[in-house]
Amino acid sequence: MQRLKCIISYDGSAFSGYQVQPNRRTVQAVIEDALQKMHKGEFIRIHASGRTDAGVHAIGQVIHFDSPLAIPANRWKVALNSLLPDEIVVKDVQKTHSDFHARFDVISKEYQYKILLKRDRDVFLRHYVHHVPHSLDYIAMKEAIKYFIGTKDFSSFCSAKTEIEDKIRTVYEIEFFEESDMLTFRFVGNGFLYNMVRIMVGTILEVGLGYRSSKEIVTILEMKDRTKAGKTAPSHGLYLWKVNYNN
Amino acid sequence: MQRLKCIISYDGSAFSGYQVQPNRRTVQAVIEDALQKMHKGEFIRIHASGRTDAGVHAIGQVIHFDSPLAIPANRWKVALNSLLPDEIVVKDVQKTHSDFHARFDVISKEYQYKILLKRDRDVFLRHYVHHVPHSLDYIAMKEAIKYFIGTKDFSSFCSAKTEIEDKIRTVYEIEFFEESDMLTFRFVGNGFLYNMVRIMVGTILEVGLGYRSSKEIVTILEMKDRTKAGKTAPSHGLYLWKVNYNN
Numbered sequence: 001m002q003r004l005k006c007i008i009s010y011d012g013s014a015f016s017g018y019q020v021q022p023n024r025r026t027v028q029a030v031i032e033d034a035l036q037k038m039h040k041g042e043f044i045r046i047h048a049s050g051r052t053d054a055g056v057h058a059i060g061q062v063i064h065f066d067s068p069l070a071i072p073a074n075r076w077k078v079a080l081n082s083l084l085p086d087e088i089v090v091k092d093v094q095k096t097h098s099d100f101h102a103r104f105d106v107i108s109k110e111y112q113y114k115i116l117l118k119r120d121r122d123v124f125l126r127h128y129v130h131h132v133p134h135s136l137d138y139i140a141m142k143e144a145i146k147y148f149i150g151t152k153d154f155s156s157f158c159s160a161k162t163e164i165e166d167k168i169r170t171v172y173e174i175e176f177f178e179e180s181d182m183l184t185f186r187f188v189g190n191g192f193l194y195n196m197v198r199i200m201v202g203t204i205l206e207v208g209l210g211y212r213s214s215k216e217i218v219t220i221l222e223m224k225d226r227t228k229a230g231k232t233a234p235s236h237g238l239y240l241w242k243v244n245y246n247n
Numbered sequence: 248m249q250r251l252k253c254i255i256s257y258d259g260s261a262f263s264g265y266q267v268q269p270n271r272r273t274v275q276a277v278i279e280d281a282l283q284k285m286h287k288g289e290f291i292r293i294h295a296s297g298r299t300d301a302g303v304h305a306i307g308q309v310i311h312f313d314s315p316l317a318i319p320a321n322r323w324k325v326a327l328n329s330l331l332p333d334e335i336v337v338k339d340v341q342k343t344h345s346d347f348h349a350r351f352d353v354i355s356k357e358y359q360y361k362i363l364l365k366r367d368r369d370v371f372l373r374h375y376v377h378h379v380p381h382s383l384d385y386i387a388m389k390e391a392i393k394y395f396i397g398t399k400d401f402s403s404f405c406s407a408k409t410e411i412e413d414k415i416r417t418v419y420e421i422e423f424f425e426e427s428d429m430l431t432f433r434f435v436g437n438g439f440l441y442n443m444v445r446i447m448v449g450t451i452l453e454v455g456l457g458y459r460s461s462k463e464i465v466t467i468l469e470m471k472d473r474t475k476a477g478k479t480a481p482s483h484g485l486y487l488w489k490v491n492y493n494n
Contacts, residue, residue, distance in 0.1 A: 010370055011373070057371070081367070086373045088370060089368050091367060120336055121328070121336050123256055123258040126333045
Protein backbone atom coordinates (compact mmCIF):
# COMPACT_ATOMS: atom_id res chain seq x y z
CA MET A 1 0.00 0.00 0.00
CA GLN A 2 1.33 3.44 -0.85
CA ARG A 3 -0.05 6.91 -0.15
CA LEU A 4 -0.10 9.32 -3.08
CA LYS A 5 -0.40 13.09 -3.02
CA CYS A 6 -1.72 14.76 -6.19
CA ILE A 7 -2.00 18.36 -7.31
CA ILE A 8 -5.08 18.77 -9.48
CA SER A 9 -6.70 21.55 -11.49
CA TYR A 10 -10.32 21.70 -12.57
CA ASP A 11 -12.84 23.94 -14.26
CA GLY A 12 -15.52 24.50 -11.62
CA SER A 13 -18.15 25.38 -14.24
CA ALA A 14 -18.27 21.71 -15.23
CA PHE A 15 -19.10 20.35 -11.75
CA SER A 16 -21.61 20.63 -8.92
CA GLY A 17 -18.74 21.42 -6.57
CA TYR A 18 -16.04 19.20 -5.14
CA GLN A 19 -17.83 16.93 -2.70
CA VAL A 20 -19.77 13.79 -3.63
CA GLN A 21 -23.56 14.35 -3.74
CA PRO A 22 -26.19 11.93 -5.00
CA ASN A 23 -27.01 12.30 -8.71
CA ARG A 24 -24.54 15.14 -9.18
CA ARG A 25 -21.36 15.29 -11.20
CA THR A 26 -18.76 16.34 -8.66
CA VAL A 27 -14.96 16.55 -8.77
CA GLN A 28 -14.58 13.92 -6.06
CA ALA A 29 -16.97 11.48 -7.77
CA VAL A 30 -15.23 11.82 -11.14
CA ILE A 31 -11.76 11.21 -9.64
CA GLU A 32 -12.99 8.29 -7.52
CA ASP A 33 -14.57 6.79 -10.65
CA ALA A 34 -11.27 7.02 -12.53
CA LEU A 35 -9.41 5.42 -9.61
CA GLN A 36 -11.98 2.64 -9.40
CA LYS A 37 -11.33 1.87 -13.08
CA MET A 38 -7.59 1.71 -12.44
CA HIS A 39 -8.18 -0.60 -9.45
CA LYS A 40 -10.38 -3.10 -11.33
CA GLY A 41 -13.55 -2.12 -9.56
CA GLU A 42 -12.12 -1.59 -6.10
CA PHE A 43 -13.36 1.68 -4.55
CA ILE A 44 -10.60 4.13 -3.56
CA ARG A 45 -11.55 7.04 -1.29
CA ILE A 46 -9.80 10.37 -1.94
CA HIS A 47 -9.26 13.18 0.59
CA ALA A 48 -8.88 16.80 -0.50
CA SER A 49 -7.44 19.85 1.26
CA GLY A 50 -11.02 21.08 1.47
CA ARG A 51 -14.19 21.41 -0.60
CA THR A 52 -14.80 23.91 -3.33
CA ASP A 53 -18.32 25.09 -4.19
CA ALA A 54 -20.09 24.72 -7.53
CA GLY A 55 -18.48 27.06 -10.04
CA VAL A 56 -15.26 27.56 -8.05
CA HIS A 57 -12.11 26.61 -9.96
CA ALA A 58 -8.90 24.98 -8.81
CA ILE A 59 -5.38 25.56 -10.03
CA GLY A 60 -3.63 23.72 -7.18
CA GLN A 61 -6.12 21.59 -5.23
CA VAL A 62 -4.38 18.79 -3.30
CA ILE A 63 -5.76 15.31 -2.69
CA HIS A 64 -4.37 12.11 -1.24
CA PHE A 65 -5.36 8.44 -1.46
CA ASP A 66 -3.95 5.00 -0.75
CA SER A 67 -3.36 2.43 -3.45
CA PRO A 68 -2.09 -1.16 -3.50
CA LEU A 69 -0.92 -0.71 -7.11
CA ALA A 70 2.83 -0.84 -7.71
CA ILE A 71 2.95 1.98 -10.23
CA PRO A 72 5.94 4.37 -10.24
CA ALA A 73 4.94 7.95 -9.29
CA ASN A 74 5.78 9.33 -12.75
CA ARG A 75 3.40 6.85 -14.42
CA TRP A 76 0.46 7.68 -12.14
CA LYS A 77 -0.02 11.11 -13.67
CA VAL A 78 -0.30 9.83 -17.24
CA ALA A 79 -2.55 6.93 -16.22
CA LEU A 80 -4.94 9.16 -14.26
CA ASN A 81 -5.10 11.89 -16.91
CA SER A 82 -6.00 9.33 -19.58
CA LEU A 83 -9.01 8.25 -17.47
CA LEU A 84 -10.16 11.71 -16.35
CA PRO A 85 -12.42 14.00 -18.42
CA ASP A 86 -11.09 17.18 -20.05
CA GLU A 87 -12.37 19.36 -17.19
CA ILE A 88 -9.88 17.91 -14.69
CA VAL A 89 -6.14 17.50 -14.99
CA VAL A 90 -3.63 15.95 -12.62
CA LYS A 91 -0.59 18.23 -12.60
CA ASP A 92 1.64 16.27 -10.24
CA VAL A 93 1.69 12.97 -8.34
CA GLN A 94 4.16 12.23 -5.53
CA LYS A 95 4.54 9.28 -3.18
CA THR A 96 4.20 10.50 0.36
CA HIS A 97 4.52 9.10 3.88
CA SER A 98 1.65 7.05 5.22
CA ASP A 99 0.50 9.64 7.76
CA PHE A 100 0.30 12.60 5.37
CA HIS A 101 -3.24 14.01 5.23
CA ALA A 102 -4.33 16.49 2.53
CA ARG A 103 -6.74 18.26 4.87
CA PHE A 104 -5.30 17.99 8.38
CA ASP A 105 -1.72 18.86 7.37
CA VAL A 106 -2.54 22.14 5.58
CA ILE A 107 -0.36 25.02 6.79
CA SER A 108 -1.90 27.70 4.61
CA LYS A 109 -3.98 28.17 1.48
CA GLU A 110 -3.96 30.70 -1.29
CA TYR A 111 -7.07 31.74 -3.19
CA GLN A 112 -7.24 34.13 -6.10
CA TYR A 113 -10.27 36.04 -7.31
CA LYS A 114 -10.46 37.46 -10.85
CA ILE A 115 -12.47 40.48 -11.92
CA LEU A 116 -12.84 41.75 -15.47
CA LEU A 117 -13.03 45.55 -15.45
CA LYS A 118 -13.83 46.19 -19.14
CA ARG A 119 -17.08 47.89 -19.98
CA ASP A 120 -18.16 45.15 -22.40
CA ARG A 121 -18.47 41.57 -21.24
CA ASP A 122 -16.02 39.00 -22.57
CA VAL A 123 -17.96 36.01 -23.92
CA PHE A 124 -14.98 33.68 -23.49
CA LEU A 125 -14.42 34.52 -19.82
CA ARG A 126 -18.00 34.36 -18.58
CA HIS A 127 -17.33 31.27 -16.42
CA TYR A 128 -13.85 32.41 -15.36
CA VAL A 129 -14.04 36.00 -14.11
CA HIS A 130 -16.53 38.25 -12.35
CA HIS A 131 -17.43 41.13 -14.66
CA VAL A 132 -17.49 44.55 -12.96
CA PRO A 133 -17.87 47.26 -15.61
CA HIS A 134 -17.19 50.15 -13.22
CA SER A 135 -14.14 52.01 -12.02
CA LEU A 136 -12.96 51.17 -8.53
CA ASP A 137 -11.33 53.30 -5.84
CA TYR A 138 -8.09 51.38 -5.33
CA ILE A 139 -6.92 53.62 -2.50
CA ALA A 140 -10.03 52.88 -0.43
CA MET A 141 -9.73 49.18 -1.28
CA LYS A 142 -6.08 49.06 -0.17
CA GLU A 143 -7.15 50.66 3.10
CA ALA A 144 -10.00 48.13 3.49
CA ILE A 145 -7.90 45.01 3.02
CA LYS A 146 -5.54 46.00 5.84
CA TYR A 147 -8.34 45.46 8.36
CA PHE A 148 -8.65 41.79 7.41
CA ILE A 149 -5.01 40.94 8.06
CA GLY A 150 -4.28 39.05 11.26
CA THR A 151 -5.99 36.56 13.58
CA LYS A 152 -9.65 37.51 13.89
CA ASP A 153 -13.15 36.23 14.37
CA PHE A 154 -14.54 36.13 10.82
CA SER A 155 -18.18 35.32 11.76
CA SER A 156 -19.40 38.28 9.68
CA PHE A 157 -17.58 36.86 6.66
CA CYS A 158 -18.92 33.33 6.86
CA SER A 159 -22.05 31.93 5.25
CA ALA A 160 -24.80 31.18 7.75
CA LYS A 161 -24.93 27.71 6.19
CA THR A 162 -22.03 26.28 8.19
CA GLU A 163 -21.64 23.91 11.09
CA ILE A 164 -18.18 25.06 12.07
CA GLU A 165 -18.18 26.83 15.43
CA ASP A 166 -14.66 28.18 15.59
CA LYS A 167 -14.76 31.23 13.34
CA ILE A 168 -11.27 32.43 14.19
CA ARG A 169 -8.86 32.41 11.26
CA THR A 170 -5.56 34.05 10.45
CA VAL A 171 -5.27 35.97 7.20
CA TYR A 172 -1.60 36.45 6.34
CA GLU A 173 -1.79 38.37 3.12
CA ILE A 174 -4.25 40.12 0.82
CA GLU A 175 -3.16 42.00 -2.26
CA PHE A 176 -4.58 42.93 -5.63
CA PHE A 177 -3.05 43.88 -8.94
CA GLU A 178 -4.41 44.98 -12.31
CA GLU A 179 -3.13 43.69 -15.60
CA SER A 180 -4.85 44.65 -18.88
CA ASP A 181 -8.43 45.00 -17.60
CA MET A 182 -8.08 42.05 -15.20
CA LEU A 183 -8.04 42.70 -11.47
CA THR A 184 -6.68 39.80 -9.43
CA PHE A 185 -6.98 39.46 -5.67
CA ARG A 186 -4.66 37.12 -3.75
CA PHE A 187 -5.69 35.85 -0.30
CA VAL A 188 -3.35 33.77 1.87
CA GLY A 189 -4.47 32.42 5.23
CA ASN A 190 -4.24 29.44 7.53
CA GLY A 191 -7.77 28.54 6.49
CA PHE A 192 -10.93 30.16 5.18
CA LEU A 193 -14.51 29.74 6.36
CA TYR A 194 -17.43 28.84 4.09
CA ASN A 195 -17.75 31.63 1.45
CA MET A 196 -15.24 33.75 3.40
CA VAL A 197 -13.13 34.80 0.39
CA ARG A 198 -16.22 35.58 -1.70
CA ILE A 199 -17.79 37.69 1.07
CA MET A 200 -14.50 39.56 1.61
CA VAL A 201 -14.30 40.24 -2.15
CA GLY A 202 -17.94 41.36 -2.26
CA THR A 203 -17.35 43.73 0.65
CA ILE A 204 -14.06 45.11 -0.73
CA LEU A 205 -15.84 45.77 -4.05
CA GLU A 206 -18.57 47.71 -2.23
CA VAL A 207 -15.79 49.85 -0.74
CA GLY A 208 -14.21 50.23 -4.21
CA LEU A 209 -17.54 51.30 -5.70
CA GLY A 210 -18.02 53.89 -2.94
CA TYR A 211 -21.01 52.21 -1.26
CA ARG A 212 -19.12 51.77 2.02
CA SER A 213 -16.13 53.36 3.68
CA SER A 214 -13.05 51.22 4.26
CA LYS A 215 -13.26 51.74 8.01
CA GLU A 216 -16.62 49.94 8.13
CA ILE A 217 -14.65 46.68 7.88
CA VAL A 218 -13.59 47.14 11.51
CA THR A 219 -17.19 47.47 12.70
CA ILE A 220 -18.41 44.61 10.52
CA LEU A 221 -15.78 42.30 12.00
CA GLU A 222 -16.70 43.36 15.54
CA MET A 223 -20.41 42.71 15.03
CA LYS A 224 -19.91 39.02 14.15
CA ASP A 225 -23.02 39.14 11.99
CA ARG A 226 -23.08 37.95 8.39
CA THR A 227 -25.83 40.42 7.45
CA LYS A 228 -23.53 43.37 8.14
CA ALA A 229 -20.97 42.45 5.46
CA GLY A 230 -21.32 42.85 1.68
CA LYS A 231 -22.77 40.52 -0.91
CA THR A 232 -21.12 37.20 -1.65
CA ALA A 233 -19.16 37.68 -4.90
CA PRO A 234 -20.04 35.07 -7.56
CA SER A 235 -18.32 31.68 -7.45
CA HIS A 236 -17.01 31.79 -11.01
CA GLY A 237 -14.29 34.38 -10.24
CA LEU A 238 -12.75 32.24 -7.47
CA TYR A 239 -9.72 29.94 -7.80
CA LEU A 240 -8.19 27.67 -5.15
CA TRP A 241 -4.67 28.57 -6.19
CA LYS A 242 -2.23 26.73 -3.90
CA VAL A 243 -2.22 24.63 -0.75
CA ASN A 244 0.88 24.74 1.41
CA TYR A 245 2.13 21.93 3.67
CA ASN A 246 5.07 21.55 5.98
CA ASN A 247 7.34 20.03 3.40
CA MET B 248 -36.12 52.53 -41.92
CA GLN B 249 -32.39 52.40 -41.25
CA ARG B 250 -29.78 49.74 -41.99
CA LEU B 251 -27.44 48.84 -39.13
CA LYS B 252 -24.09 47.08 -39.29
CA CYS B 253 -22.94 45.32 -36.11
CA ILE B 254 -19.68 43.68 -35.09
CA ILE B 255 -20.39 40.77 -32.78
CA SER B 256 -18.38 38.24 -30.79
CA TYR B 257 -19.63 34.88 -29.56
CA ASP B 258 -18.47 31.74 -27.81
CA GLY B 259 -19.12 28.97 -30.34
CA SER B 260 -19.22 26.30 -27.62
CA ALA B 261 -22.59 27.67 -26.51
CA PHE B 262 -24.34 27.33 -29.88
CA SER B 263 -25.19 24.82 -32.61
CA GLY B 264 -23.44 27.05 -35.12
CA TYR B 265 -24.50 30.38 -36.60
CA GLN B 266 -27.40 29.55 -38.88
CA VAL B 267 -31.00 29.02 -37.75
CA GLN B 268 -31.97 25.33 -37.48
CA PRO B 269 -35.16 23.89 -36.03
CA ASN B 270 -34.95 23.11 -32.29
CA ARG B 271 -31.36 24.29 -32.03
CA ARG B 272 -29.89 27.22 -30.18
CA THR B 273 -28.02 29.11 -32.88
CA VAL B 274 -26.35 32.53 -32.94
CA GLN B 275 -28.74 33.83 -35.59
CA ALA B 276 -31.83 32.65 -33.69
CA VAL B 277 -30.69 34.22 -30.42
CA ILE B 278 -29.95 37.60 -32.06
CA GLU B 279 -33.22 37.56 -34.03
CA ASP B 280 -35.08 36.79 -30.79
CA ALA B 281 -33.47 39.79 -29.08
CA LEU B 282 -34.36 42.04 -32.03
CA GLN B 283 -37.92 40.76 -32.03
CA LYS B 284 -38.21 41.78 -28.36
CA MET B 285 -36.91 45.25 -29.17
CA HIS B 286 -39.42 45.54 -32.05
CA LYS B 287 -42.48 44.56 -29.98
CA GLY B 288 -42.93 41.19 -31.66
CA GLU B 289 -42.04 42.19 -35.19
CA PHE B 290 -39.58 39.71 -36.77
CA ILE B 291 -36.30 41.24 -37.96
CA ARG B 292 -34.10 39.14 -40.29
CA ILE B 293 -30.33 39.49 -39.83
CA HIS B 294 -27.67 38.81 -42.47
CA ALA B 295 -24.14 37.76 -41.53
CA SER B 296 -20.84 37.84 -43.43
CA GLY B 297 -21.12 34.05 -43.49
CA ARG B 298 -21.98 31.07 -41.30
CA THR B 299 -19.77 29.62 -38.62
CA ASP B 300 -20.03 25.95 -37.64
CA ALA B 301 -20.89 24.57 -34.22
CA GLY B 302 -17.98 25.19 -31.85
CA VAL B 303 -16.38 27.91 -34.00
CA HIS B 304 -15.93 31.24 -32.21
CA ALA B 305 -16.21 34.79 -33.47
CA ILE B 306 -14.26 37.85 -32.45
CA GLY B 307 -15.41 40.08 -35.30
CA GLN B 308 -18.41 38.56 -37.08
CA VAL B 309 -20.40 41.20 -38.98
CA ILE B 310 -24.18 41.28 -39.44
CA HIS B 311 -26.64 43.77 -40.84
CA PHE B 312 -30.37 44.30 -40.46
CA ASP B 313 -33.03 46.92 -41.13
CA SER B 314 -35.05 48.58 -38.40
CA PRO B 315 -37.81 51.16 -38.28
CA LEU B 316 -36.79 52.19 -34.74
CA ALA B 317 -35.42 55.70 -34.33
CA ILE B 318 -32.67 54.77 -31.90
CA PRO B 319 -29.30 56.58 -32.12
CA ALA B 320 -26.43 54.22 -33.12
CA ASN B 321 -24.68 54.58 -29.77
CA ARG B 322 -27.79 53.40 -27.89
CA TRP B 323 -28.29 50.32 -30.06
CA LYS B 324 -25.25 48.57 -28.60
CA VAL B 325 -26.35 48.91 -24.98
CA ALA B 326 -29.94 47.96 -25.81
CA LEU B 327 -28.95 44.83 -27.71
CA ASN B 328 -26.38 43.69 -25.14
CA SER B 329 -28.93 43.96 -22.37
CA LEU B 330 -31.22 41.55 -24.28
CA LEU B 331 -28.54 39.10 -25.45
CA PRO B 332 -27.24 36.20 -23.33
CA ASP B 333 -23.71 36.20 -21.87
CA GLU B 334 -22.34 34.08 -24.73
CA ILE B 335 -22.82 36.87 -27.32
CA VAL B 336 -21.73 40.45 -27.19
CA VAL B 337 -22.27 43.31 -29.61
CA LYS B 338 -18.99 45.22 -29.86
CA ASP B 339 -20.03 47.94 -32.27
CA VAL B 340 -23.13 49.23 -34.07
CA GLN B 341 -22.99 51.70 -36.97
CA LYS B 342 -25.66 53.13 -39.23
CA THR B 343 -24.84 52.22 -42.81
CA HIS B 344 -26.17 52.94 -46.28
CA SER B 345 -29.23 51.07 -47.41
CA ASP B 346 -27.43 48.94 -49.99
CA PHE B 347 -24.68 47.65 -47.68
CA HIS B 348 -24.76 43.86 -47.41
CA ALA B 349 -22.78 41.97 -44.73
CA ARG B 350 -22.19 38.98 -47.02
CA PHE B 351 -22.05 40.30 -50.58
CA ASP B 352 -19.81 43.27 -49.77
CA VAL B 353 -17.05 41.30 -48.06
CA ILE B 354 -13.61 42.14 -49.46
CA SER B 355 -11.63 39.74 -47.29
CA LYS B 356 -11.85 37.73 -44.10
CA GLU B 357 -9.40 36.85 -41.40
CA TYR B 358 -9.57 33.64 -39.39
CA GLN B 359 -7.29 32.64 -36.54
CA TYR B 360 -6.68 29.15 -35.26
CA LYS B 361 -5.27 28.53 -31.77
CA ILE B 362 -3.23 25.53 -30.69
CA LEU B 363 -2.03 24.81 -27.17
CA LEU B 364 1.38 23.14 -27.31
CA LYS B 365 1.82 22.27 -23.60
CA ARG B 366 2.17 18.62 -22.67
CA ASP B 367 -0.66 18.78 -20.10
CA ARG B 368 -4.13 19.87 -21.11
CA ASP B 369 -5.47 23.18 -19.82
CA VAL B 370 -8.91 22.61 -18.30
CA PHE B 371 -9.92 26.25 -18.79
CA LEU B 372 -9.11 26.32 -22.51
CA ARG B 373 -10.69 23.05 -23.57
CA HIS B 374 -13.38 24.81 -25.67
CA TYR B 375 -11.03 27.54 -26.92
CA VAL B 376 -7.86 25.92 -28.27
CA HIS B 377 -6.85 22.69 -29.99
CA HIS B 378 -4.43 20.81 -27.73
CA VAL B 379 -1.40 19.36 -29.54
CA PRO B 380 1.08 18.04 -26.95
CA HIS B 381 3.88 17.45 -29.47
CA SER B 382 6.71 19.47 -30.89
CA LEU B 383 6.25 20.78 -34.40
CA ASP B 384 8.70 21.36 -37.22
CA TYR B 385 8.18 25.07 -37.84
CA ILE B 386 10.57 25.17 -40.78
CA ALA B 387 8.57 22.53 -42.67
CA MET B 388 5.31 24.29 -41.73
CA LYS B 389 6.59 27.66 -43.01
CA GLU B 390 7.47 25.94 -46.26
CA ALA B 391 4.02 24.29 -46.43
CA ILE B 392 1.99 27.47 -45.96
CA LYS B 393 3.69 29.17 -48.94
CA TYR B 394 1.98 26.73 -51.30
CA PHE B 395 -1.47 27.91 -50.19
CA ILE B 396 -0.87 31.57 -51.02
CA GLY B 397 -2.47 32.89 -54.19
CA THR B 398 -5.53 32.22 -56.34
CA LYS B 399 -6.09 28.47 -56.52
CA ASP B 400 -8.67 25.75 -56.77
CA PHE B 401 -9.13 24.62 -53.16
CA SER B 402 -11.34 21.57 -53.90
CA SER B 403 -8.99 19.34 -51.86
CA PHE B 404 -9.45 21.67 -48.88
CA CYS B 405 -13.21 21.82 -48.89
CA SER B 406 -15.65 19.54 -47.10
CA ALA B 407 -17.51 17.21 -49.45
CA LYS B 408 -20.70 18.51 -47.79
CA THR B 409 -20.97 21.67 -49.85
CA GLU B 410 -23.14 22.88 -52.70
CA ILE B 411 -20.78 25.57 -53.87
CA GLU B 412 -19.31 24.78 -57.29
CA ASP B 413 -16.72 27.47 -57.67
CA LYS B 414 -13.82 26.25 -55.50
CA ILE B 415 -11.39 28.97 -56.55
CA ARG B 416 -10.35 31.28 -53.75
CA THR B 417 -7.51 33.70 -53.13
CA VAL B 418 -5.47 33.32 -49.97
CA TYR B 419 -3.57 36.54 -49.31
CA GLU B 420 -1.72 35.70 -46.16
CA ILE B 421 -0.95 32.83 -43.80
CA GLU B 422 1.35 33.19 -40.84
CA PHE B 423 1.80 31.62 -37.43
CA PHE B 424 3.44 32.76 -34.22
CA GLU B 425 4.08 31.19 -30.84
CA GLU B 426 3.55 32.99 -27.56
CA SER B 427 3.92 31.12 -24.25
CA ASP B 428 2.78 27.64 -25.37
CA MET B 429 0.11 29.05 -27.68
CA LEU B 430 0.52 28.72 -31.43
CA THR B 431 -1.71 31.05 -33.43
CA PHE B 432 -2.32 30.79 -37.16
CA ARG B 433 -3.66 33.77 -39.14
CA PHE B 434 -5.39 33.22 -42.47
CA VAL B 435 -6.49 36.11 -44.69
CA GLY B 436 -8.32 35.48 -47.93
CA ASN B 437 -11.09 36.80 -50.16
CA GLY B 438 -13.25 33.94 -48.92
CA PHE B 439 -12.93 30.46 -47.51
CA LEU B 440 -14.77 27.28 -48.52
CA TYR B 441 -16.63 25.04 -46.07
CA ASN B 442 -14.06 23.73 -43.52
CA MET B 443 -11.22 25.14 -45.62
CA VAL B 444 -9.30 26.76 -42.76
CA ARG B 445 -9.68 23.67 -40.56
CA ILE B 446 -8.49 21.32 -43.32
CA MET B 447 -5.52 23.60 -44.06
CA VAL B 448 -4.63 23.63 -40.34
CA GLY B 449 -5.01 19.85 -40.10
CA THR B 450 -2.75 19.37 -43.10
CA ILE B 451 -0.13 21.90 -41.93
CA LEU B 452 -0.07 20.10 -38.57
CA GLU B 453 0.56 16.78 -40.30
CA VAL B 454 3.54 18.45 -41.99
CA GLY B 455 4.68 19.86 -38.62
CA LEU B 456 4.44 16.43 -37.03
CA GLY B 457 6.50 14.88 -39.84
CA TYR B 458 3.71 12.74 -41.30
CA ARG B 459 3.88 14.54 -44.64
CA SER B 460 6.43 16.61 -46.52
CA SER B 461 5.61 20.27 -47.15
CA LYS B 462 5.84 19.75 -50.92
CA GLU B 463 2.88 17.37 -50.81
CA ILE B 464 0.64 20.44 -50.55
CA VAL B 465 1.32 21.14 -54.23
CA THR B 466 0.18 17.65 -55.27
CA ILE B 467 -2.82 17.72 -52.94
CA LEU B 468 -4.02 21.01 -54.47
CA GLU B 469 -3.55 19.63 -58.00
CA MET B 470 -5.57 16.49 -57.28
CA LYS B 471 -8.73 18.43 -56.32
CA ASP B 472 -9.72 15.58 -54.03
CA ARG B 473 -10.68 16.11 -50.38
CA THR B 474 -9.44 12.66 -49.38
CA LYS B 475 -5.85 13.60 -50.28
CA ALA B 476 -5.59 16.40 -47.70
CA GLY B 477 -5.15 16.03 -43.93
CA LYS B 478 -7.73 15.69 -41.20
CA THR B 479 -10.11 18.55 -40.43
CA ALA B 480 -8.75 20.26 -37.29
CA PRO B 481 -11.37 20.56 -34.51
CA SER B 482 -13.81 23.46 -34.59
CA HIS B 483 -13.02 24.75 -31.10
CA GLY B 484 -9.62 26.19 -32.09
CA LEU B 485 -11.12 28.36 -34.84
CA TYR B 486 -12.05 32.06 -34.60
CA LEU B 487 -13.64 34.28 -37.23
CA TRP B 488 -11.39 37.20 -36.41
CA LYS B 489 -12.24 40.07 -38.75
CA VAL B 490 -14.33 40.82 -41.83
CA ASN B 491 -13.11 43.55 -44.15
CA TYR B 492 -15.29 45.74 -46.37
CA ASN B 493 -14.55 48.52 -48.83
CA ASN B 494 -13.81 51.49 -46.60
